[in-house]
Amino acid sequence: MTRQEQIALAVAVLALALVPVVADDFWLVQIFGQSFALGLVALSLNFLSGYGGFVSMAQTTLAGCAGYMVALTSVNAVGKGVPLHPVASIGLALGVSALAGAFVGWISVRLHGVYMLMLTLALAMGFFFFAQQNVELFNAFDGIRGVVVPNVAGVSLRSPKIFFYMSLVCSAAALFAVMITGRSPFGLVLKALRDHPRKAAALGFDVAAHRIAAFAGSGLLAGCGGIFYTWFNQRISASTVGLGMINSVLIMAIIGGLRSPIGAFTGAFAYVLINTFASGLVGAERVNTLVGSAFVAVVLASPDGIAGAAKYVRSRVRQSSLFERFVAQPASGSARSAVNE
Amino acid sequence: MTICASHFGNRPMTWAMLAAGMTLMAHDAVAQSGDTIRIGTMFVTEGALASLGQEANRGLEIALAEFDGTIAGKKIVVFKEGTNATPDLAVQKARKLIEQDKVDVIVGPLSGGEGLAVKEYAKTVPSKTFVNGAAASQDTTMRDPAPNLFSFRVDGAQMTAGLGKYVYDEKKYRNVAIVAEDYAYPYTQVAGFVSEFCGRGGKIADRYWVPLGTKDYSSVIARIPSDVDAVYVVVGGADAVNFLSQYYQTGGKAPLIGGSITVDSDVLNSKGPFRSKIIGILSSSNSADESEAPEWQAFAKTYRARFPDGLPAPSSLAAAYYISMKAMLLGLQAARGDVSGNQDVLKEALRTLKFDTPTGPISLDQNRQAIADNFLMEVTSRPDGSLYNKVVKVVPQVNATLNMPREPYIAMGAPSRTNPPCRQVGKVL
Numbered sequence: 001m002t003r004q005e006q007i008a009l010a011v012a013v014l015a016l017a018l019v020p021v022v023a024d025d026f027w028l029v030q031i032f033g034q035s036f037a038l039g040l041v042a043l044s045l046n047f048l049s050g051y052g053g054f055v056s057m058a059q060t061t062l063a064g065c066a067g068y069m070v071a072l073t074s075v076n077a078v079g080k081g082v083p084l085h086p087v088a089s090i091g092l093a094l095g096v097s098a099l100a101g102a103f104v105g106w107i108s109v110r111l112h113g114v115y116m117l118m119l120t121l122a123l124a125m126g127f128f129f130f131a132q133q134n135v136e137l138f139n140a141f142d143g144i145r146g147v148v149v150p151n152v153a154g155v156s157l158r159s160p161k162i163f164f165y166m167s168l169v170c171s172a173a174a175l176f177a178v179m180i181t182g183r184s185p186f187g188l189v190l191k192a193l194r195d196h197p198r199k200a201a202a203l204g205f206d207v208a209a210h211r212i213a214a215f216a217g218s219g220l221l222a223g224c225g226g227i228f229y230t231w232f233n234q235r236i237s238a239s240t241v242g243l244g245m246i247n248s249v250l251i252m253a254i255i256g257g258l259r260s261p262i263g264a265f266t267g268a269f270a271y272v273l274i275n276t277f278a279s280g281l282v283g284a285e286r287v288n289t290l291v292g293s294a295f296v297a298v299v300l301a302s303p304d305g306i307a308g309a310a311k312y313v314r315s316r317v318r319q320s321s322l323f324e325r326f327v328a329q330p331a332s333g334s335a336r337s338a339v340n341e
Numbered sequence: 342m343t344i345c346a347s348h349f350g351n352r353p354m355t356w357a358m359l360a361a362g363m364t365l366m367a368h369d370a371v372a373q374s375g376d377t378i379r380i381g382t383m384f385v386t387e388g389a390l391a392s393l394g395q396e397a398n399r400g401l402e403i404a405l406a407e408f409d410g411t412i413a414g415k416k417i418v419v420f421k422e423g424t425n426a427t428p429d430l431a432v433q434k435a436r437k438l439i440e441q442d443k444v445d446v447i448v449g450p451l452s453g454g455e456g457l458a459v460k461e462y463a464k465t466v467p468s469k470t471f472v473n474g475a476a477a478s479q480d481t482t483m484r485d486p487a488p489n490l491f492s493f494r495v496d497g498a499q500m501t502a503g504l505g506k507y508v509y510d511e512k513k514y515r516n517v518a519i520v521a522e523d524y525a526y527p528y529t530q531v532a533g534f535v536s537e538f539c540g541r542g543g544k545i546a547d548r549y550w551v552p553l554g555t556k557d558y559s560s561v562i563a564r565i566p567s568d569v570d571a572v573y574v575v576v577g578g579a580d581a582v583n584f585l586s587q588y589y590q591t592g593g594k595a596p597l598i599g600g601s602i603t604v605d606s607d608v609l610n611s612k613g614p615f616r617s618k619i620i621g622i623l624s625s626s627n628s629a630d631e632s633e634a635p636e637w638q639a640f641a642k643t644y645r646a647r648f649p650d651g652l653p654a655p656s657s658l659a660a661a662y663y664i665s666m667k668a669m670l671l672g673l674q675a676a677r678g679d680v681s682g683n684q685d686v687l688k689e690a691l692r693t694l695k696f697d698t699p700t701g702p703i704s705l706d707q708n709r710q711a712i713a714d715n716f717l718m719e720v721t722s723r724p725d726g727s728l729y730n731k732v733v734k735v736v737p738q739v740n741a742t743l744n745m746p747r748e749p750y751i752a753m754g755a756p757s758r759t760n761p762p763c764r765q766v767g768k769v770l
Contacts, residue, residue: 026440030433074745077461077485130553133523135758141524141553142428142454146461235458239427276437284398285386 005179013172017165026335027161029232031272033160037123037232040225042252043073044218047178049253051187052214053194055113057121057185058104060249062219063226064127064241066097068138070147070227077146078139086150091260094223101219109284112197121245124246132238143237147230167228171265173193174221178261181217190214221335248275253290255298257305377416378678380669381438383431383449384474384662386423389554390452390578392607393658397451399648400655400662403640406647408670413678417670420444426451426553428458435462439469445680446470446687448669451658453478453497453526454576454705463487467606468683470691471670475661477601478525479532480755482710483741489684491691491709493668494661495627495739497526497575498533498756501600502715502743503736504535504625508598512623514570516544520561521575521600523550523758530575530600532756533743537765550758555580558587565595575600581608585615599624604720606630609728616728622720623733628660628700629716630729640699653727664698671696678762701737710741 020028041063048054072081073089084092108119131138138144148333149158157163181187189210191201201207239245248271256267274294278287302309379419382401383644384396399420409475410417420442422434428640431450438444446469450459456476463471464487473481477500482492508514517538521527546569549561565572572595576584581603588597599622602608609630615619628637631654640663644655655663673680675690695704701714714737718730742750753761 024440026437030436030440035513077616129552133550142457145428145458233429233432235429235432235461237428237454239429242427244425276441279422280420284421285395287423288387335462 002260008177009176014169016168020161020164028160030165031231031269031276033163033167033228034267035269035272036171036270037225037228038249038252039171039265040228041222041249042225042256042268043171043174043261044179044221044225044254045249046256046258046261047181047221047266048214048218049258050261051182051190051194052211054108054111054211054214055117055120056104056108056215056218057117057246057250058124058127059218059222060102060246061103061124062097062222063229064131064236065100065219066093066223066226067230067236067240068131068144069093069096070230071144072137074150075148076144078142078144080137080139080144086152089150091228093227097226098216098219099225101222102212102216104219105215106208108215109208109211121246122239125243127241128238128241131133131241138238141238143235143240145235145237147234147236149231149234159233163231169223170228171250174224175261175265178221182261186210186213251295255295255305257302257307259304260307260311263305263307270306295325311340344661345594348649360701376414377414377418377682378446378673379420379442379444381420381435381442381444381447381449382423382474382666383422383424383434383438383447385426386453387425389593390426392578392611393475393602393656394451396607396652396656396658397662399651400659400664401448401474403506403643403647403659404663404666404670406643407667408674409652412670412673415660415678422449424450424452424455426455428454431455432458432462432540432658435459436511439466444469445684446660446669448472449474450668451475451662452524453481454524456481457525457601460487460490465489470667470669470672470680470684470687472672472691474665475658476526477529478756479529479741480525483707483751484755486583486708487592489688491668491672491688491705493664493694493703493705493711495711495713495715496741497529498536498603498739498743499711499713499739500715501530501537501625502739503537503717503734504598504623505534505543506540506541507717507734508571508623509538509541512596514538514543514598516546516569517571517573517598518546518565518595519548519568519573520565521548521550521573522555522556522577523755524553527575528756528758532575532753532761534598535763536745536753536761540618541767542765543672543763545763548758551576551580553580556583558584561762562588562591562593564612565593567594569595571596571598573598573600574603577602577605578607582611582613582615585619586613591613591703597622599720601626601657604730605658606652606654606729607658609730610652611718615695619720620722620728621715623719624730625715625717626657626730627713627715628655628657629732630654630656631720632700632716634699634701636697636701639698654729660698660700664700664703667698668694668696670702701735706740708741712738712740724728 041059045059048056064067070089070093073082073084108116151155189205252267252271257263278290281292350571384397424430451474453476456478467489471490473494475494477497479496521531546566576595604622604624641654671689672691676687679686703711703713716732717734719733721731
């Protein structure tokens with residue numbers, strides 16, 4: 001992570017930190033809070049596919065594991081589970097999602113491409129159908145409702161500003177961690193596994209261990225998102241880990257751009273905006289038509305998503321003669337070009 | 342190639358989105374005004390129950406048209422949201438309507454699981470008023486109700502009133518298997534049927550629960566015992582079409598008894614070879630396609646005139662949303678459009694509201710749950726070959742406990758896969 005990137009991330013976080021000055025509670029929680037929660041889940045997919053080339057459809061399930069765990073260890077309206085201290089509850093939830101991530105990684109350790117996609121999808125659907133039919137633990141279709149979000153010093157973590165800042169800080173930290181990992185030896189090995197697994201293995205890297213560790217890490221990221229999403233809805237049910245949600249997370253990751261970690265959050269934000277306001281634009285019956293059209297438009301116009309499009313526009317602007325003449329310094333103009341990134 | 346792209350690449354996008362966001366926020370502040378009444382409504386537009394949502398929309402449009410867009414000089418603005426029958430999305434949509442669209446009141450949701458979820462949400466915004474759309478799960482109002490939620494829609498159990506007794510006495514069924522969707526509304530319908538049928542002395546062979554949105558019923562159909570007198574089927578929308586097609590394709594012999602949306606007008610008018618086989622199926626609901634009542638005839642006439650592409654007769658969901666929306670509008674009228682503060686005037690007006698609907702007079706009990714007539718019907722063929730539900734019997738003014746003593750009824754506990762058990766009790770309807 002370069003110094004420039006660090007400054008940019010800091011500026012973006014600071015700008016977002018000022019949002020509560022102008023935004024009402026709806027925007028803080030329903031738009032930004034939800035975007036951060038879903039963005040974390042999309043980030044876990046982005047991390048796996050961007051670095052390792054693993055397209056996992058089970059990320060929503062990992063988030064769901066953490067979500068169900070936090071719901072079952074909180075006070076809830078259906079009387080399932082055992083209420084625990086919030087710290088224990090969150091710790092357990094993250095532990096479960098990381099373990100589940102490692103499990104998915106272990107199961108799919110030898111698979112690539114579409115085979116990995118199918119297997120992780122099968123695991124995810126298995127979990128969905130189990131959650132939908134198991135009454136004893138998951139309370140089936142109706143799920144765990146009325147989940148009470150813990151109080152800290154008398155203030156509910158679900159109060160809009162607290163929830164906004166908490167999810168913002170967690171998202172920024174996760175983004176930072178993912179970008180650091182990208183430059184770390186571990187991240188470089190993942191990229192080697194993506195580009196040429198057999199060569200990497202021949203060089204002595206333990207392919208299986210790295211893959212399982214990457215999945216466990218992605219489970220941790222998804223778990224954070226799952227906890228926030230459960231607190232956001234104050235409930236969780238099978239539909240939270242269903243095919244619709246799995247698709248949505250994939251759509252977010254793709255329209256944001258799979259090649260850049262921040263794409264997960266721009267994608268989630270774009271998706272939440274469309275999903276929330278589409279009914280006002282095109283009517284209640286045509287929301288999915290709009291989401292689908294936006295998805296197709298982004299994929300057609302810019303395969304690297306919103307992040308890729310922004311990068312493309314910037315490089316074109318830098319290359320244009322107007323930019324050279326009026327903005328760029330003659331000496332550094334070509335050196336700063338984004339083309340070589 | 343670097344995977345971890347520079348953040349500068351995304352910054353313009355981030356700013357653009359922020360700017361777009363701020364614009365929307367500013368727009369919202371302007372849209373607020375004191376001379377309007379903002380009504381939010383939600384119904385299912387996706388998944389197995391989507392066709393029911395279409396009918397719901399037709400029903401509420403008819404009610405809105407009756408009031409010509411104004412109440413007490415205030416303009417009515419309606420915000421519609423679509424759901425997929427899952428409780429998660431229902432809560433998100435309700436929250437969006439209240440917080441973003443700043444609606445004063447909500448009419449909805451449609452499905453039973455959604456009803457329980459929206460009830461929990463309603464408790465967190467006690468100043469707003471909710472009128473249930475068509476959610477027919479019992480605990481939308483019976484246990485742990487929200488004081489600001491009013492249900493002019495009968496619940497699933499009320500919609501079975503008279504059915505268990507009728508099939509026991511008239512059809513002489515003694516041993517019935519149950520196939521139902523696995524969520525709160527079918528639990529409630531089964532609870533109503535079981536308490537009455539078993540109360541007379543009937544036996545339940547087994548209860549089979551299928552997930553909402555199931556496409557393949559062959560494994561369930563194969564497990565239905567061959568010696569049952571009938572099968573009580575509580576599935577709706579696309580699920581009902583699938584079940585009925587597959588039941589007759591696989592040679593199902595036992596006669597069927599329909600839940601309230603299993604053979605409603607919406608299913609009867611869908612395509613499929615099962616249509617010739619389902620004539621004679623008995624069912625019960627809060628409305629009847631060809632009711633003789635002049636109010637229903639007038640409603641059906643308006644429906645057909647307004648929606649030429651609709652069904653030959655409005656379905657029970659069209660009736661339910663018509664009644665729910667009309668109740669809200671009548672309440673607002675009685676409150677002279679006052680939706681300020683705690684909306685106490687409106688809430689009091691709804692609590693005491695009693696009006697004649699296309700399905701008979703409706704009023705509320707102490708838990709703000711509808712007391713209404715119930716219809717037993719039989720699928721019948723019109724001369725032109727189309728199907729409709731012919732009224733067999735009307736059970737007048739059924740309350741939430743099926744006119745049984747209230748305390749013991751509530752003490753039976755929330756309906757579930759196994760509750761209530763099949764027991765013969767002393768007193769039945």
